Amino acid sequence: MRFRRLIALSFVALLAPLGAAACTVEGPGTKSECNVGGCTVTFTRGVDAKANILGIDAELVAVNGNTVTLKIGGQQVDVPVGETQAAEGMNVTVQEVTDEKVVVKIATGLNSGN
Template sequence: MLSPVKRKLAVLPLVLLPFATVAACGGENTKTDCNLNACTITFDRGVDASASILGIKAELVDVKGNNVTLKVGGQQITVPVGEAEQSEGFDVQVQSVTKDNVVVKISNSG
C-alpha cells in the first residue's frame, strides 16, 4: 500500500500533463495560442515559419491569392481563406491572410 505522500507524488505527473501539452506549443517565426484541443497560429510571411502544436508540426509552405498551402503533420494541403480542410485527424482553418502574416486555427477533429 502506498503512503499518502507517495500516492500524491504518483498522481502529480498526471495532473500536470494537460499543462505540459498546452505549454508545448511554439515554433519558428510564429506566434501560437493553444488550449487542450486547438491552436491558433500566426505565421510570419516571407520566412520559413513552422510551429509544433498538438503533437504535430505545422508549416507555412506558400500563399497564392486566397489559397494557403500548409504542411500539417507531414501532409501538404491547400486551404482557401475562411474555409477548413482536414489533415492527419485535424481540422485546419485559414482565418486570415495579410501581407505580413497568415492566421490558421488547427483543432482536433474528433
C-alpha cells in the first residue's frame, strides 16, 4: 500500500508544474478524466467495468439504491452518493448514480477539492 501511495503522490508531483494538465482515458466500461486533484471515473453499469487510477485498480462491484460498492485496490468499500470514504490511501466520492452510469471521484487526499 505504501508503494502505491508513493506512485500516486509522484504522479501528482509530476503534474503539479503543469497546472491545469489533464488526461482522459477510456477502457472497457469506463472513462477516466484525471488532473492534479485526482481522477473522475464514469463506470458504465451492467458491464465488467474496471479502471486503473493513479496506479490502483478501481472496479464497480454493485449499486444498491444510493449506495455504491467499489473495489479499490484490494479493499471493498461502500460509498453513499454524495459522500466520501477512504480506501487504499485514496478518498473515494460517489458523485452521481443513474440507470446507465456511476460517476466516482478518486483523489489522493492532497487536494480534495472538486
